[in-house]
Amino acid sequence: MSVIDRIDKYVEKVIESTLEDIVSERFARYSKYIIQDRALPDARDGLKPVQRRILYAMQQMGMLHNKPYKKSARIAGEVMGKYHPHGDSSIYEAMVRLSQDFKMRVPLIDMHGNNGSIDGDSAAAMRYTEARLSRASEALLGDIDKRTVPFVPNFDDEELEPTVLPAKFPNLLVNGATGISAGYATKIPPHNLREVVEATIAYLDNENITIEEITKMIKGPDFPTGGIVQGQSGILSALDKGSGKVVIRAKTEIEEISKSQDRIIVTEIPYEVNKADLVRSIDVLRIDKKIDDILEIRDESDQQGLRIAIDLKKGADAQFILNYLFKSSDLQVAYNYNMVAILNHRPVLVGVLPILKAYVDHQKDVITNRSNYELAKANKRQHIVLGLIKMVSVVEDIIKIIRKSQNKQNAKENIMEAFGFTEVQAEAIVTLQLYRLSNTDILALQQESDNLLAFIKELEHILSSEQALRRVIKRELVEIVNLLGEDRRSEIEAEIDVIKIDQKELISEERVMIGITKEGYIKRASTRSHQASLTIGLKAQDALIFEKELNTLDTLLIFTNLGNYIYLPVFKIDEQKWKDLGIYINNITPIEKNEKIIKVIAVSNFKTDETILLATLHGMMKQAKLQDFEVTRYSKPIKAMKLSDDDQLIHVDMHEKPNILSLSKKGYALRFRTDDLPLYGLQAGGVKSMSLSEGDQVAAALYVNTSDDFVILTSRGHVIKDVVEELPIYNRNRRGILVIDHQKTNPHYAVSGARLSKQQQKENVDVRIVTENGSLMLTVSDLKYSGNKFGKKLFDEEALGKGFIIEVFDAKDDDIELKVTKLPPKKTPNPIETIDLKEEIVTVDDKKIHLNRLDLFDEDDE
Known part of the structure; x- marks a missing residue:
């Protein structure tokens, strides 16, 4: 027996389907629900379903702006029980937001009690707060009882609820919206009511109006917290396409405490920024010493308004610190428009023109529906009034007929039969109170009939004329502006002020x-x-x-x-x-x-003509400008020289001299003019600058003067001192001459080298030798030796390991900072300094030999 057969015994209906199909179908339904009925606002009234249900429920409870407050818990219960079968906390949170004047440009609920604060404090529990509708929400709900909008059954089919409110002003643009649903999110900023209504009226006058003309009326966002909005191009893009970026900056001023001390005062902060967190973050910058010139920060906000005081130290640059705070805190934030709204039952990213069109079309429907309702009602009343006026002339006969009738229904039938009244007129006559038969009420009936005729004529004109319909919409918009309109709070600046902070100034x-x-x-x-x-x-x-x-x-x-x-x-x-x-x-x-x-x-300063010499193991070298090494982003290592796969950077030197001295591991020294080595960028690999035999590699490359000495550290812990002037100048890419005598057993290999100037010797500066297992601190005088062609032994490599760096410290009065390469070449009688020499190779007994500067012969490795 299969699993399905066994389940059939206990379940009446089993649907066989794959998990993919079930999840796909359920999630699609869920997504559609939260997109259309939870998270995104309707373009017509700018409300989400929960907000619409709250306002409608409060209106049904009679909680108008001029009526007493009622407990928020009672309202939340009414909404949850009749229209919104979800958690009461979500309903109450929506109520609280609708009442917060720092979130809503035009608050829709008037809440009595603690409804939260700009510091992020949550509202009091719903059992403590009370609420009622504001004038603005009454404008949104106006004429809802005149069949202006469609109603649908609620979740249990016991009540009816509106699918949209009549909305006497474009609430979506005025109050904005934020929300996240499945695959969609919306972020619409609030705007000024007067500007939005002006643009709506302009659209009514000309449906082909351009976005450029609209932006002359809607200047940009108008946040309830004020601030300065920067970025005219972002505003234009958002109003046109629905997406764009602006920057919101706090409104600040600088007060003078004393002649040398200032104070920064913040009076308005960006929209939806938590004030307490903002103050805390600025204080953390002070505590962490990321900015040293802030003495104290205080929140001095009170009933008079928001005020944050930032006291600065004496002599501090207030404008620079303010710019740093804009850059490093929420005194300046970016706001990205994402104007998604439900339009024709679909989520759409729209600009301001489609929103105005949706609102105007909605108002046309509302006014038309209201006019039809009022016309039917006026015609019915006019019919009754005409019957009452006709009754006045035969009132005595009617009284007699009524007195002879058996009951109300019989009286109606007798009157209709005797005088030709309709049933509606007869109903009105038999229910008429006797005092209404006075002369005054008869005149009032005649006046009412005249008024009804004029009203009916006006309604018929509205229903038959598009222009008349538009005039009604304009008139009601103007009335709302007169009732609710306020001056703009946010300032608009055309360009985003790009702030660049040099952290060194901090x-x-x-x-x-x-x-x-x-x-x-x-x-x-x-x-x-x-x-x-x-x-x-x-x-x-x-x-x-x-x-x-x-x-x-x-x-x-x-x-x-x-x-x-x-x-x-x-x-x-x-x-x-x-x-x-x-x-x-x-x-x-x-x-x-x-x-x-x-x-x-x-x-200390990159803005110089200094150069840096870089040399690799395989003899590749280049010069690079020091200023090329200055960067603004340095979170990871930066390429200084391009290397082949098996090569390494071995030596770096600075402070350009007329000559470059290259030392190889096997003891060769090549001296060539600095001008022969080209300047390259940091991504280049350099050029071949020293010819190396098999197994040889570069140990050091130095900038040197002719008058300098140089020292070589060998692999056996010896330091050999030599003279630059005794080395001939060769062309680049030569081997040079031998300066360390070759030994067949336990040879001395060069591992490092350093320049040694006359001033360094005069001042007897320090010398550091770094080995595998430690270091050795000496002075120049410790390097002196005589009678040993392999120099002076300074340490035992068995104890300290092999050395690999020798560094001669700078002299105080050395010419190390001077760049002599830019000077004209000196004329000297010494032929070594004026003539490029080639390596001297002689042949003895058919064998190649190399001539070194000590006139010692050594077999060439080649």
């Missing part, structure tokens, strides 16, 4: 110590913490590769072996104690697992 300028280690830990400490700390916080076997006192407004360029650089303003580094470990670079900017820091350069 930073207090001070001197700090910056330390960066080879493992990638970065720390910023005060100079006091640096001086007070006897030791620096480091991981085991880690060492500093950069240590310098800088200004908080300086910027670090941190270069990595993968050809990238990290742009890191000093003020972005969190302050710590010098003995702390620091922040790992990956927590600041994400880098690759195999990415390592090779060089750190501190920059």
Whole structure:
């Protein structure tokens, strides 16, 4: 027996269908319901179903604007029991919103009690608050009892409810709407009633009116909270197509506390911004020291109106701080129009013209239906009045007939038979009170008949003339404006004010110590913490590769072996104690697992003619302008040099000199003119600048002067000192000459190099050597040696590991900041400085040999 057969025993009807079909069909019905009957407003009256039901229920309960308030719980119960069978909380929340003057441009409910606040406070429970209709909602409900709109049965078929309200003004544009449904959302801002009515009347006069003409009347949104709306193009796009973007800015002013101290006063905030959250967020900016010049922020709002006071420190730039607050807080927000409404039972994204058309067409139907209702009623009354007037002339005979009749029905029949009255007239006669037979009432009947004739004539004219119908709509719109119209609250500005904040202007300028280690830990400490700390916080076997006192407004360029650089303003580094470990670079900017820091350069000013030299392991080099390294977005590493797959960035130098010195691992030194190396952008890969034999690679590339010395750190912990002037100038892309003698066993390989000027030697500056397991701090005088062609041994590589960086600290009075390349070339009798030399290769016994500057012979690896 199948499952279906077993189920048939207990279930009368089983529908066989796939899950996909069931879910699809049910969800389609659900979506249609929430789109049409829950979340989106009708274009005709601008109301969602729950709002319409609340207003109609209150009108049926007689809760007009001039009647006593009634408990909100009673209203919510009436709405839920008769028209809206959902939660009472959703009904009450809708009531509360309709009553909030900071959400609704024209509130539709007059609520007595706590109905929430602009600070985000929720309303009191419905058992505590009371409510009644406002004048505006009465205008929306006006003439609903004159068969002006269609009614449908409610959920249990016991009551009737309207599908739309008559709406004496275009509520959708005046109060706006927000809502989210399945696949659709709407966001329509409120507008000024006077402007909307003016545009509606203009549309009535000319249905071919252009959107440009409409925008001369509807200037833009008019929020209940005021503020400044920027973006005329966004308003035009929204009014035309239904979507557009504007910016809402708080209304502010700057008060002078004293001659050197100001206060920012906020009197209006953007629409739907929570005031308490706004004040809190600005105070957090002060507490987090993201802006130092705010002394205090206070909410001074009272019954007189909204007021937020922001006291500034003495000497602070009030306008700059205000711009920063616009940029960083909800004092300025973007508002994106999404004007979706139910039009002809369908959700449509529409501009203002289709909304006006839908409203005008609706009003035509309302006025026509009302006129037909009133015409029928007037004709009926006129018929009765004519019968009463006719009765006056035979009143004595009628009285006799009535007295002789058996009952009311018999009296009606006798009167109709004797004088030819209709049944309606006869009914009116027999129910007439005797005092109405006085002379005064007879004159009143005649006057009423004349008035009814004029009224009937007017109604027939309205029903037969399109122009007359339009005049009625205009007249009633003008009456509503006179009753409810208010001046505009929001100001309109044509252009969106683009605010660009230089965060450096927010930073207090001070001197700090910056330390960066080879493992990638970065720390910023005060100079006091640096001086007070006897030791620096480091991981085991880690060492500093950069240590310098800088200004908080300086910027670090941190270069990595993968050809990238990290742009890191000093003020972005969190302050710590010098003995702390620091922040790992990956927590600041994400880098690759195999990415390592090779060089750190501190920059105070990018707007210079400085250049940076970049060199790779395989001998590719380029120069780049320092100003190209300045960026505004720096959340990830930025490309400094394009590398081949197996290449790495090995050395970076700054402060251009006349010559470039390139050192290779196997001890070759190539000196060539700086002008021979072209300038490239950051995305370029550079050019071949040093010819390398198999197994050789570049160890360092330096800017040098002719008068400089240079030092080479070897793989065995030796430092070799040499003279730049003794190196001939070759063309680029040569091997150069040998400066480290080759050994067949345990050779010395160059691992790093540094320039050593005469001033650095004179001042005996510090020298840092970084090794695999630590670092060594020396002075220039410690590098002196004699009688050893492999230099001076400074550390045991078995203890500290192999060295890989040697750094000579700057001299105080060095010419390091000068750019001598822009000067005219000096004439010197030294032929080495004026003639490009080629490498000298001689042949002895059919073997190629290389001539080095020490006149020592060494076999060429080739």
